[in-house]
Amino acid sequence: MNNHSSKLKTQSKRGSPAPLVGRDSGKRDRILEAAVKVFAREGFYNAKVSQIADAAGVADGTIYLYFKSKDDLLISLFEDRMERINARMRDAITSETTAIGKLERLVHTHLDFVQSNRPMAEVFTVELRQSAKFIKEYANPKFGDFLRIFAGVIAEGQASGELANDLDPPLVARALFGAVDEIALAYLVGGTRKPHNDLAQAAKQISKLFIEGLRTDRRRTP
Amino acid sequence: MNNHSSKLKTQSKRGSPAPLVGRDSGKRDRILEAAVKVFAREGFYNAKVSQIADAAGVADGTIYLYFKSKDDLLISLFEDRMERINARMRDAITSETTAIGKLERLVHTHLDFVQSNRPMAEVFTVELRQSAKFIKEYANPKFGDFLRIFAGVIAEGQASGELANDLDPPLVARALFGAVDEIALAYLVGGTRKPHNDLAQAAKQISKLFIEGLRTDRRRTP
DNA sequence: CGCCACTGAATGAACAATCATTCATCCAAG
DNA sequence: CTTGGATGAATGATTGTTCATTCAGTGGCG
Structure with missing residues (x-):
């Protein structure tokens, strides 16, 4: 197989080439950062490996x-960044004691990330779906973790009686993620228009919507 | 510009080539149907024009x-099918009188469509995002219409007092779409596992979640 | 009616780029 | 001197698009 591979199927030999801790360590990171920029700007399929190399200041x-291939580069990017995001999410909810408080935090943190990390957010929002579909072999465990954080909070809230227990936590988690993700997409694509821009x-509205939809205590907060 | 164009930028000369009502009409439709199948299976970027031609039983x-180009084919597909979906959605809510009833119908209808039209659903769920990002020029008005159906129902419900009016209809519309879309994605990708499969x-759960989150009458339905 | 020129839809082989990947070579550090 | 990370020009498979050619259908004409 020569060029134009990119069937986004998981590469056969698992794992990227040896970590290569030689000369200039940190080169791997530079490449990942460059990849974020280029993938965000061009999209995965239109991004040229040479562009990424340029942006990273290395040779093709x-x-x-x-990285084993262009595909592997994308996958590695997901793994690496998703890990950071999950950490940030977990971190954000430690200070909260109620499930409702945690849900609010999760939504806000997610959208904060989008705002403060636009290029990466673009890659995630747009390219993650492709990966979901094409990297079948690639289970994308980190994204599973991400969803599980949401589902965990909901399940906790149900267990404590704070939230109604007639809804399936993993399903609600997906729905909430989908809602937030779509808002993020509108923001990222739409540029600077509409109130959605804010x-x-x-985040406030989405939190409220879901919390009102989930809580057992049915008194709308002002 | 020769090959490998596919920057997904709107073609310069607007509109596909003349309708071509000549010899075998219906050929355009055959091509569109073939495109759905191939795009769904391979994804837009991995789909070869020749595969589509084969599937349609025509020459490359x-x-x-x-169609002006491969990009134009995808855009045309969106336009064409989205129109049908919008019609179906509008149709589904005519019989309902309440906003809540309409919202339920919309969610069910959407997910019905996904189940009964898998290949097209895959294309929409996965490729529509790309288009949102890359076909900047292409406003995708039909998708706007789609969202407006949701927003319209919510606004009506607010006007009638059926729904709380502290949430922005277009925003909620996006959130609801995002939630349903994500559920659809999980279903399409996940194959046949989990309860999400049903x-x-x-649809029932998502409806309930959003309706509870939106209604003014805050008594959870059994 | 039969024939022929004409139209334009359809074809698919050939074209022209494009790009992911490779690898012979270089060179800095140990 | 040796090692192995880095380079980037060269490779060659791939594929969107073109266009010269084919040919079925049409209608004018004798």
Whole structure:
């Protein structure tokens, strides 16, 4: 197989080439950062490996010292960044004691991330779906973790009686993620128009919507 | 510009080639149907024009008699099918009198469509995002209409006092769409596992969640 | 009626780029 | 001197698009 592979199927030999801790460590990170920028701007399929190499300040071939293929580069990007996001999410809810408080935090944190990390958010929002469909082999466990954080909070809330227990936590988790993700997409694509533009405002509304939909105590907060 | 264009940028000369009502009409439709199948299976970028031609039973060149480019084919597909979906959605809510009833119908109808029209649903769920990002020029008005159906119902419900009016209808519309879309994605990708698999069940839960989150009368229905 | 020129839809082989990937070579550090 | 990370020009498979050619259907004409 030569060029134009990119069937986004998981590469056969698992794992990227050896970590390569040689000369200039940190080169792998530079490449990942460059990839974020280029993927965000061009989209995965339109992004050229040479563009990424340029942006990273390395030679084309160097990328293949750290990543098995263009596909592997994308996958590695997901793994790496998703891990950070999950950490941030878990971190955000430690201070909260109620499930409702945690849900609010999750939504706000997610949209904060979108706002403060636009390029990465674009990659996630747009390319993650492709991966979901094409990297079948690639289970994308990190994204599963992400959803599980949401589902966990909901399940806790149900257990404590704070939330009604007639809804399936994993399903609600997906729905909530989908809602927030779609808002993020509108924000990222739409540029600077509409009130949707105000992500903080949007976060408030989405939180309220879901919390009102979930809580047992049915008194709308002012 | 020769090959590998596909920047998904709107084609310069607007509109596909002349309708071509000549010899075999219906050929355009055959091509569109073939495109759905192939795009669903391979994804837009991995789909070869020749595969579509094969599936449609026409020659490669024939496709360019009906569509300006591969990109144009995808756009045309969106336009064409989205129109049908919108019609179906509008149709589904005519019989309902309450906003709440309409919302339920919309969610169920959407997920019905996913279940009964898998290939097209895959294309929409996965490729529509790309288009949102890359076909900037292409406003995708039909998708706007789709969202407006949801927003309209919510606004009506607010006006009639049926729904609380502290949430922005377009925002909620997006959120609801996002939630349903994500459920659809999980269903389409996940194959046959989990309770999520039961889309009818999922539709019920999502409806309930949003309706409870929106209604003014805050008494949870059994 | 039969024939022929004409139209334009359809074809598909050929074209022209494009790009992911490779690898012979270089060179800095140990 | 040796090692192995880095380079980037070269490769060659791939594929969107074109266009010269084919040919079925049409209608004018004798």
